[in-house]
Amino acid sequence: MLTLADHRTGLLQRGTSGPPVVLLHSLGLDKHMWEPIIDQLAVGRRVFAYDLRGHGEAAGSPRPFTLGDTAADLIGVLDELGLESAHVVGLSYGGAIAQTAAIESPDRFASLSLLATTDRAFPEIFEGRAAGAEVDGMAAQVDETLSRWFTPEALAAETAGVRYARGCLQAMKSEDWAAAWRSMKELDAQGKLGDFAAPALVVAGSADVSGPTAVLRQVADGIPGAAFRELPGVPHMQTLERADLIAGVLDDFLPRG
Template sequence: MLTLPDHRTGLLQRGTSGPAVVLLHSLGLDKLMWDPILDQLAVGRRVFAYDLRGHGEAAGSPRPFTLHDTARDLIAVLDELELVTAHVVGLSYGGAIAQTAAIESPGRFASMSLLATTDRAFPDVFERRAVSAESDGMRTQVDETMTRWFTPAALADNTLGVQYARGSVLAMDPADWAAAWRSMKELDAQGKLAHFPAPVLVVAGGADVSGPTAVLRQLAEGIAGASFRELPGVPHMQTLEHPEEVAAVLDEFLPTA
């Protein structure tokens, strides 16, 4: 467990030496989202994954909260781990948090990898998801969310990744879910990372209906020197349906000892 300024959260670590990599998970999931790729990334690296506020072992942390709060949490995690800088990887909601922290504290980043995310808010959509959970509970969120996250084939097969994601969404407190979606309404990174000083990788899934390739490509084009990769056939939940491809592209980008 890590003690942050206003709550405690859980941490996973793999690897004992090499550059530090910090992983930020998607909204509605937790640090276990990264489990399928942790061991590969930990070869020659120290890899950390923690639960974002309102998720996993940080469920029930103070609400409401802002995207800036979650960005400050990231910096607090680096401080607790005594890391001056880290290679930060964020998927979806985690990518929004990474970008927000990168705008506010660019010197704490050795690099940034943005997977299946966006650099702008869609307030009406995000508020609708918040209100729906508050009004009708988490069970009403499952079908729409799974359809956004996974391919029809994975849903039909009810893979372990689908089972984990479905269980995570069902178990989430509607108040935490709503607070997270409302924090996303503040996302405003477009054009603000044009001259970000550290290397950047942007990864799109070719089968991602939630974060289409065109959105990720435009995000990459707005950051000078950013590398862009599209993974054919990969949906929004990249690590849960195609972990080998995701691990390979990150392994190529991230330095080792």
């Protein structure tokens, strides 16, 4: 467990030496989203994954909260781990948090990897998801959310990744879900990483209906020198359906000790 400014959170760690890598998970899931790839990434690296506020072992943290609060949490995690900087990887909501922190504290980033995310808010969509959970409960959000996250084939097969994601959504408090989606309404990173000097990677999945390739290309275009990769047939939940592909891309990009 880590103690941050106003709450405690759970941490996974793999690897004992090498450059530090910090992983930020998607909205609605938790640090275990990274389990399919964390051991591969930990070869020659120290890899950390923590629960974002409102999720996992940080569920029930103070509400409401802002995207700035979650970005401050990331810096707090680096401080608690004694890291001057780290290679930060964020998927979806985690990517929004990583960008927000990179704008405010670019010196804390050894590199930035953005997976299946966006650099701008879609307020009506995000508020609709927040209000939907408040009115109808989390159970009503599960199937629609999974259909945005996975391919029809994975859903039909009820893969381990689908089962894990379903369990996370069913266990999540509607208040935490709503708070997280409302924090996303504040995302405003478009055009604000033009001076970001550290290496950057942006990864899209060609089968991602929640984060289309065109959106990810625009994210990459806004960061000087950012590498861009599109993974064929990969949906939004890259680590849970095609761990092999995303692990390979990150393994190639992130330095080893």
